[in-house]
Amino acid sequence: MVTVELDDIRKTYGDETAVEALDLTVADGEILGVVGPSGCGKTTTLRTIAGFETPTAGRVRFADEDVTHVSPERRNVGLVFQSYALFDNMSVLANVAFGPKMQGVEKAERRDRAVELLELLDIAELADRAPETLSGGQQQRVGLARALAIEPNILLLDEPMTGLDAKLKDRLRREIGSLLDELGVTALYVTHDQEEAMAMCDRIAVLNDGRLEQVGTPREIYESPANEFVAGFVGSANLLDAQLDDGTVDLGFTRLHAVTDDTSGDATVVVRPDDIAVGSGSIPVTIREYQYLGETTSAVGELPDGQQLRLRLNGTAEETTVGTTVSVAIDPDGVAVVDTA
Amino acid sequence: MTTLRTPQSLGKAAITLVTGLVLAVLVVPIAVTFVSSFAQSATGVVPTGFVTAEHWRTALGLTDVGARRGIGSGLWFSVLLATGGMFVNLVVGVPIAYALTRYEFRGREWLNTLAVLPLVPGIILGIAFLRTYPDNAGTAFGLVVGYALLKSPYMVLTVQSAFQSMDLRRLEESARSLGASWPRTFVTVIVPNARGGILAGSIITWTLAAAEFNFTYMVYTRGPRPFSLFLYENISRAPFLQSAAAISIYFCLVVAAILVLQTVGRHGFTTT
Numbered sequence: 001m002v003t004v005e006l007d008d009i010r011k012t013y014g015d016e017t018a019v020e021a022l023d024l025t026v027a028d029g030e031i032l033g034v035v036g037p038s039g040c041g042k043t044t045t046l047r048t049i050a051g052f053e054t055p056t057a058g059r060v061r062f063a064d065e066d067v068t069h070v071s072p073e074r075r076n077v078g079l080v081f082q083s084y085a086l087f088d089n090m091s092v093l094a095n096v097a098f099g100p101k102m103q104g105v106e107k108a109e110r111r112d113r114a115v116e117l118l119e120l121l122d123i124a125e126l127a128d129r130a131p132e133t134l135s136g137g138q139q140q141r142v143g144l145a146r147a148l149a150i151e152p153n154i155l156l157l158d159e160p161m162t163g164l165d166a167k168l169k170d171r172l173r174r175e176i177g178s179l180l181d182e183l184g185v186t187a188l189y190v191t192h193d194q195e196e197a198m199a200m201c202d203r204i205a206v207l208n209d210g211r212l213e214q215v216g217t218p219r220e221i222y223e224s225p226a227n228e229f230v231a232g233f234v235g236s237a238n239l240l241d242a243q244l245d246d247g248t249v250d251l252g253f254t255r256l257h258a259v260t261d262d263t264s265g266d267a268t269v270v271v272r273p274d275d276i277a278v279g280s281g282s283i284p285v286t287i288r289e290y291q292y293l294g295e296t297t298s299a300v301g302e303l304p305d306g307q308q309l310r311l312r313l314n315g316t317a318e319e320t321t322v323g324t325t326v327s328v329a330i331d332p333d334g335v336a337v338v339d340t341a
Numbered sequence: 342m343t344t345l346r347t348p349q350s351l352g353k354a355a356i357t358l359v360t361g362l363v364l365a366v367l368v369v370p371i372a373v374t375f376v377s378s379f380a381q382s383a384t385g386v387v388p389t390g391f392v393t394a395e396h397w398r399t400a401l402g403l404t405d406v407g408a409r410r411g412i413g414s415g416l417w418f419s420v421l422l423a424t425g426g427m428f429v430n431l432v433v434g435v436p437i438a439y440a441l442t443r444y445e446f447r448g449r450e451w452l453n454t455l456a457v458l459p460l461v462p463g464i465i466l467g468i469a470f471l472r473t474y475p476d477n478a479g480t481a482f483g484l485v486v487g488y489a490l491l492k493s494p495y496m497v498l499t500v501q502s503a504f505q506s507m508d509l510r511r512l513e514e515s516a517r518s519l520g521a522s523w524p525r526t527f528v529t530v531i532v533p534n535a536r537g538g539i540l541a542g543s544i545i546t547w548t549l550a551a552a553e554f555n556f557t558y559m560v561y562t563r564g565p566r567p568f569s570l571f572l573y574e575n576i577s578r579a580p581f582l583q584s585a586a587a588i589s590i591y592f593c594l595v596v597a598a599i600l601v602l603q604t605v606g607r608h609g610f611t612t613t
Contacts, residue, residue, distance in 0.1 A: 050518055072517045079518040085511035089533035102520035150519055 001186040002063035002153045003028045004049060009058035011044050018044040020210045022058070026154060029184045031177075032215075033201030035194050035233070040207040042190045046156050049188060051075045062153050073102075078147030082159040084139040086131035092118070092142050093127040099150035110149075117145040120179065137168045144176065148183070155180070155187040161196060173199055194234045198222070206230050222272075227338050231270040236298075236310050238271045239338070249335055253304050254283050256332040268339040271330055273298070276311045281329025285309055290320055301326070371592065378585035396586035416590060419568035422481065423551035426488030430546050433489070434496035435539060439531065441497070442504040443513075456497040463491055467559025479562030487560065488550035495549065496542035503538020504531075540606035547602070548595050 009022040019041040026032045034042045047053040048060060051072035060068045067075055087095050093114050100110035118124045121141040131139060140160060147155055160176075161169045177200045180187055191197050197204050198218040205215040206229070214226035225231035228239055243250040244267045248257050251269075285301035290313065297313040297320060311328065313320050378397065381390025401416075437456050441449065470478040470487055477483045512534065516526040532539065554569040561570060572587055 050514070052514055072514070073520050073522055075518070076520070077518050079515055081511050081515070083508050083511055085508055085515045087512070087516070087530050087534065089530070089536070098516070098521075099519035102525070146515075146519070156518075 001028055001184060004154045004186065004188070005059075005061040005064075006045070006048070007059040007061065009045075009048060009055045009060070011041075011048065011053060012056045017210050019048070019055075022210075022212055024205055024212065024215065026186055026188055028186055030203065031180055031185070031187045031189055031201045033189045033191065033197030033204040034207060035191055035197045035204060036207035036213075037233070038192060039209075041210040042192075042207050043158060044210075045207070046158055046188060046190050049154065050077050050079060050156055076150060076153045078150060078152035078155040080140070080143045080147050080155070080157045080160045082162045084131075084136075084143045086139055086142055086146070088130065088132050090131075091127065092123070092129050092131060092134070095131060095142055096145045096149050099146065103150060113149055114145070117149055118142075121145050122175075136164050137172060140164070140172065148185070153186070155185050157187060157189045159191055160189075162191070162193070169196070176200070198234075204234075206233060208233070223334075224336050225270055225338055228268060228270075231336070231338050236273055238273070238276075238308075238310050240269050240271060240307065242267050242269045242337075244337065244340065249332075249337075251330075254330065256330060256335060263337075263340055265340060267337050270336045270338050271309075272334055273310050273312045275331040275334025276309070277329045277331065278311060278313055278326050279328075281327050283328050283330070284325050285311070285328050286325045287313075287320060287322055289322065292320075301328075374585045375589045375592070378582060378589045380582065382582075396582045397590070399583055400586040400590060415566040415571050416568050416587075416594070418481075418565035419551050420594065422484050422488060422567065423547050425481075425485035426492060426550040427543055427547045429485065429489035430493050430496040431539070431543065434493050434542065435500050435532065435535075438497045438500035438504055439509075439527070442501055443509045457494045460494045461491075463487075463553055463556030464559055466491055467556045470556075470560050478560040479564075481564060483560060484557065484567070487556050488553060489546075491553065491556055492546040492549050495545040499542035499545065500535060500538045503535040503541075507534055536606050540602055543602050544599050547598055551594070551598075552591060 004026040006022055006024040009019055009024075010017070011019040022041070022045065024032075024045070034045055036042050044053060048055055051067070051070060051074075055068065058068075059066055062075070087098065090098065093111070096114035096117055097110045100113055105113070115124065115127065118127055121144060123138060123141045123145070126134060126138060126142070131142060134142065143160070161172060164172065173196060180200075189197065189201055194204075201218065203215060203217055204221050206213045206221065208229050214221060214230045216224075221230060221234050225234065225237075231237045231239060240251055242252075243265070245264050248255055249267075249269060283303070285303060287299050287301050288308070290297055290299035299311055299313050299320070301309045301311055303309055309328075313326075379392045379394070381393050381395070434456075437452065440446075441453055441456065466487060467478075470483060474483060478487070509531070512530055513523075513526055516530045517523065521529065552569050554573065557567050557569050558573070561567065568587075568591065572584055572591075
C-alpha cells in the first residue's frame with residue numbers, strides 16, 4: 001500500500017469541466033471517502049487514479065512516483081464496482097485468482113491466495129460456484145476479494161453498496177470497514193451516501209461541481225463545515241442568517257454567547273438538529289411537518305420570524321401534531337459559522 | 342362458474358395449434374425427403390422399395406455411376422468454404438461488433454451501416470464480384486470472401502446484441518486493473534462472456550454459407566462443384582431421389598456442425 005497523491009488535477013471533456021484544481025492525498029493505510037452529488041466529479045477522480053482517464057492537466061503520484069501516463073494494467077489498483085462486474089465465464093475462485101494469474105503468480109500459490117481471501121471474506125464455500133448464481137452481497141464480496149488479490153497499491157471502491165438492501169448494507173459496511181482497517185489497505189471510497197462515508201472512512205472529501213469543497217475527518221466535516229454546501233450535504237442542517245458581534249451571535253429571535261473568534265458583521269451559521277433541545281428553552285417553534293422514524297421523530301418547525309427549523313422530537317413528553325408549539329433551546333457550542341459577509 | 346373457456350386458455354390453445362401447424366409445414370417436407378431418400382422408387386404418391394442406400398451411395402460418389410455427378414468432393418468443398426467464411430466472420434465480425442457496442446467514435450454510424458450493408462441478395466453481390474474481380478470471383482478464395490461478406494451481418498448483429506447485454510466497460514476495466522493487457526482482456530474475458538452470441542452467429546453464418554446458391558451460381562467457374570450447384574443440377578436432370586439423398590446429407594451435416602459448435606461453445610472457451 002502506498003500514499004496516492006493527486007496534484008492540481010484538471011479534467012475537461014470539450015467544453016465540460018469534470019474536475020478543476022483538485023489536490024487530494026490518500027495517505028498510506030487510510031480510507032478516504034469521496035462524496036458529492038451526481039456529476040460532482042467523484043467518479044472522474046476515481047478513474048483518474050485507476051488510469052482510465054488521463055488528466056488534462058496535473059499529476060498523479062503513487063508513493064512519489066509519477067504515474068500520470070502509466071496505463072491501468074501497470075498501476076496495480078484494485079477496482080470494486082457497484083455492478084460487481086465479475087467474470088461470468090469463470091468460477092468464483094478463478095475470478096479471485098485472475099489478478100495473480102496476470103501478475104505471473106504460480107498456479108498453486110495463486111490458488112492458495114484466492115482461497116485465503118475467500119475465507120477472509122467468509123465465502124470460502126462459494127469457491128466453485130458461477131458468479132451469476134450468487135446474491136448481490138455475495139457477488140460484492142467476491143468483487144472485493146478479486147480486487148484485494150493483487151495486493152493493490154490502492155483499492156478504489158465505486159459505490160460498492162448502492163445496489164444492496166439497507167440491512168445487508170449495514171452488515172457489509174461494518175465487516176468490510178474492519179477488514180480494510182485490519183489489512184491496512186489504502187482506499188478511495190466513492191459514494192453519494194454521506195452516512196456510509198461517515199461510517200467507513202477515516203477522512204472525507206466533499207466534491208461539488210468538480211471542485212473540492214472540504215476534506216477532513218467525519219467529525220470535522222460534520223461539526224465544522226467549511227461552507228453552506230458542505231453543511232447542507234453532510235447530515236441535515238439549519239442554515240440561519242445571523243449578525244456576529246464580538247463573540248455573540250444574534251439570530252434575531254435569540255442571542256447566543258459562544259462564538260470564539262471575534263469577527264463581526266452579517267454571517268450564515270449552521271445549527272444541527274442534534275444541537276436543538278426541545279422542551280427546555282425559551283424559543284417558541286410551531287411544528288409544521290413531522291415524520292415518525294421509530295428511533296427518532298424528525299420535524300420541521302417555524303420560528304417566530306417565519307424561518308424554518310429542522311429538529312428532532314426525541315424523548316419529549318408532548319404529543320406531536322402539526323400546529324403544536326414547542327419551546328426549544330440552541331446549544332451555543334453546536335453553532336458553526338460557515339459564511340461571513 | 343360457467344364451463345366456458347376463458348379467453349386466456351383459448352389463446353393458449355390457438356398458439357399451440359398455430360405452432361403445431363407451422364412446425365408440421367416445416368418438418369414434414371424434411372421428413373418426407375429424408376425417408377424417401379432410402380426408397381427405390383418414388384413414382385407414385387408413396388415411395389416404395391425400402392430400404393436402399395443406393396441414392397446415398399450415388400450422392401456421396403461411392404458408386405461407379407455416381408462418380409460423374411456425385412457430390413462427394415463437392416460436399417466437402419462446400420463444408421470447407423462455409424467454414425472458411427465463418428472464420429473470416431469470427432476474426433473480422435466480432436471485433437467490429439465490439440467496437441460498435443463499446444466505443445463512440447467518428448464514423449461509427451458509417452461502420453454500422455457498412456457492417457449490415459452486405460445483407461444484399463447473393464445475386465447482386467455475385468454480379469458485383471464478377472465485374473470487379475473477374476479473374477478471382479469463381480475461385481475457392483473468391484467464394485470464401487463472398488460467403489463471409491454475404492453472411493457478415495448475421496454475425497455482427499448477433500454478437501452485437503450479446504455485447505449489449507454485458508457491462509462491457511466495467512468488465513474490461515476490472516480485467517485491466519487486475520493486470521490484463523487489452524488483447525488479453527478481449528480474449529480471456531470479453532469473448533468468453535459473449536460466447537452465446539458468437540456461437541449463434543457462427544451457426545447462422547455457417548449453415549447459410551454451406552447452401553448459398555445465388556452467389557455461387559453467379560460466380561462459379563471452375564474447381565470442385567459446390568453443394569448448392571450440385572443440388573440444382575440434380576433437381577433439373579437427375580431423379581428426385583438422388584437429390585433427396587443429397588439434401589438429407591446436407592441436413593445431417595448441419596446438425597453435426599451445430600453439435601460441434603455447441604460443444605466448442607460449452608467447453609472450448611473456459612479458462613482457469
